[in-house]
Amino acid sequence: MTNNITSQLSRLYQDSSKHSMYQSIPSFVQEKLGYTEVINEEWRGDTARYNYILEFFEKSDFSSVLDIGANTGFFSHSLAYEFPSLKVTALEPNINHANFITEINDIFKLGNMDIINKSLGIDDVIKFDSKFDSSLLLNVLHHAGVEFDIGKINTEIEFWDYFRNFLNSYSISPTIIIQVGYNWGGNKLKPIIKPDCLYDMFLQLLTNINQSCWKATNVAYYNSEFKKYIDVPNALITPQQNQELKEEVACWFKSMKIEANSEFYKRPILIITKN
Ligand SMILES: C[S@@+](CC[C@H](N)C(=O)[O-])C[C@H]1O[C@@H](n2cnc3c(N)ncnc32)[C@H](O)[C@@H]1O
Incomplete structure (x- = not known):
């Protein structure tokens, strides 16, 4: 690999935009090209997320996936390389990052x-005419x-209405792997849910998914000891929560030491399917 290609990849990757220098370089790219970018996985990372998603794809029979945002x-390339018969579509509005993806391809x-x-907004979702078996919707909404x-959601307080509307409009695939941040637009001063309030986020996600035409089949949290996402026991992920369940969920969070995670690693990964 020539220095020219490496510096072209780095230039596209480090483009100083809001979501620049965000994802890791897939291991097959690192190994075969000797090219990497450094991400501090202690506070935000892709390896554990990918391992969880990979395990799910290995058990599923998907022939296509749309990776929104x-x-x-990282996820598109890793999945496309791992599963040569899987049709992977990467959707990314940043032109430099889209070009980075093309270069690797x-x-x-x-x-x-x-x-x-x-960019995919709620109106584009309604009009989108291609269908996929699955979607990744990680840290976009x-x-x-x-x-x-812009204008469809004016404050962090309106987030859950928007979230339900988005899911109700979504018929691009019957399965979505979804992750949502605690802070609106990534702004710590405008939390949708305060990152300390793990249970509130868990409850809001389950309730709003259930009130749309979707249901959560898996909710997984990062465990820093094992460095992997672990599913919340099935019996606890019902949207019909009561005091007893709340205590059991809180107990599970405690046993998994989720409170000690960074805001990023406090975000659950949910697998949701259409009712
Ligand atoms: C916080 S990053 C998350 C990246 C990746 N999904 C992940 O979790 O590793 C958000 C990404 O979504 C992209 N994005 C923002 N608005 C979008 C939209 N309306 N449709 C698709 N992608 C969008 C950004 O350019 C950025 O790459």
């Missing part, structure tokens, strides 16, 4: 990957009203 393609001749360089769908 693909960033620099070209170098590795990943014929099972497409790139769409656009809490930026609605700040980066996209």
